[in-house]
Amino acid sequence: MRRYGKNPDEDDVRIRPNRKGNRPRTTIRPKHEDAAEGMVLTVDRGRLTVLVDDREITAMKARELGRKSAVVGDQVAVVGDLSGAKDTLARIVRVEERSSVLRRTADDTDPFERVVVANADQLAIVTALADPEPRPRMIDRCLVAAYDAGLNPLLVLTKSDLAPAGPLLETYGALDLDYVVTNRDELLTAGADEVLRKLTGRVTAFVGHSGVGKTTLVNALVERQRTTGHVNAVTGRGRHTTTSALALPLPGDAGWVIDTPGVRSFGLAHIDPSRVIHAFPDLEPGTVDCPRACSHDEPDCALDEWVATGHAEPARLDSLRRLLSTRERREGD
Ligand SMILES: Nc1nc2c(ncn2[C@@H]2O[C@H](COP(=O)(O)OP(=O)(O)OP(=O)(O)O)[C@@H](O)[C@H]2O)c(=O)[nH]1
Numbered sequence: 001m002r003r004y005g006k007n008p009d010e011d012d013v014r015i016r017p018n019r020k021g022n023r024p025r026t027t028i029r030p031k032h033e034d035a036a037e038g039m040v041l042t043v044d045r046g047r048l049t050v051l052v053d054d055r056e057i058t059a060m061k062a063r064e065l066g067r068k069s070a071v072v073g074d075q076v077a078v079v080g081d082l083s084g085a086k087d088t089l090a091r092i093v094r095v096e097e098r099s100s101v102l103r104r105t106a107d108d109t110d111p112f113e114r115v116v117v118a119n120a121d122q123l124a125i126v127t128a129l130a131d132p133e134p135r136p137r138m139i140d141r142c143l144v145a146a147y148d149a150g151l152n153p154l155l156v157l158t159k160s161d162l163a164p165a166g167p168l169l170e171t172y173g174a175l176d177l178d179y180v181v182t183n184r185d186e187l188l189t190a191g192a193d194e195v196l197r198k199l200t201g202r203v204t205a206f207v208g209h210s211g212v213g214k215t216t217l218v219n220a221l222v223e224r225q226r227t228t229g230h231v232n233a234v235t236g237r238g239r240h241t242t243t244s245a246l247a248l249p250l251p252g253d254a255g256w257v258i259d260t261p262g263v264r265s266f267g268l269a270h271i272d273p274s275r276v277i278h279a280f281p282d283l284e285p286g287t288v289d290c291p292r293a294c295s296h297d298e299p300d301c302a303l304d305e306w307v308a309t310g311h312a313e314p315a316r317l318d319s320l321r322r323l324l325s326t327r328e329r330r331e332g333d
């Protein structure tokens with residue numbers, strides 16, 4: 001089930017005045033200076049849905065982009081028919097520089113490494129507290145992917161009616177993670193405000209295994225828009241067509257949720273330990289005395305001394321080492 005808010009037949013799209021209308025034209029980009037900027041909402045076999053102002057436009061890559069791909073979350077420049085009318089097709093002539101990339105490494109079922117989402121700043125790791133049982137290995141892998149990509153990890157623990165969150169949170173205590181605990185009844189009666197607070201002002205990519213309640217949660221987050229009257233053009237099209245990620249706006253321009261169906265965990269072969277350690281500012285300075293290309297889990301690693309001399313908590317080093325060791329495990333662990 002993937003429902004998300006809007007009835008595709010509703011024709012209630014509110015067009016806002018062009019917020020960028022008075023932006024001075026730049027002379028730095030002589031080509032396509034008339035291009036409009038937009039955000040990629042979803043990708044379906046070469047057709048991209050791009051939000052330009054408040055219009056959903058179908059576009060394809062211009063030939064000049066070559067092999068460069070545009071993914072969900074990308075800011076792109078589009079030219080051509082930008083009306084968003086049926087059967088029109090605009091062209092993407094430029095993909096703007098990305099502030100972050102969330103990658104998926106090649107695995108058995110998909111031989112290509114891909115960028116899954118661009119420009120996210122948070123990764124929501126959706127895990128049920130029971131049914132299905134939490135899989136700490138999977139959470140660890142997602143954490144490593146988040147740290148590697150420079151995204152803030154957010155643990156979203158669902159189905160709190162079935163089991164307490166305490167034991168799982170204890171496992172991650174040393175990481176001082178952002179988290180939120182929720183369940184379906186609460187979402188349906190009290191609303192999703194508590195979760196929304198963690199998403200406000202951010203672009204959050206959601207990952208989670210099948211059955212953890214991700215759809216229930218995302219629906220609750222997006223559903224509210226109907227009742228608040230903030231209508232968006234995003235959710236009508238392309239919803240059921242694709243396994244691509246899908247960007248959904250939060251009510252009141254509060255941020256974006258990017259659902260990533262089919263991305264249940266991350267292959268981690270591409271991950272560079274030094275980028276992961278960057279997420280451990282208390283440990284990072286201790287690595288200056290490490291041997292070159294230290295795995296940080298070897299006898300000469302300087303982090304043992306760093307912790308022994310009281311610069312950081314031993315539990316933090318344990319957590320870091322546990323995370324780094326997940327790189328050797330297979331996807332699906
Ligand atoms: N007990 C309980 N069940 C829940 C809760 N949230 C969702 N469920 C049930 O768990 C099942 C999976 O929920 P979904 O929201 O479809 O989960 P999903 O992660 O999107 O799973 P897929 O649709 O398979 O990708 C459904 O039967 C839901 O009714 C909850 O908070 N508590």
Ligand SMILES: [Zn+2]
Nearest residue numbers: 290294296301
């Ligand atoms: Zn080291």
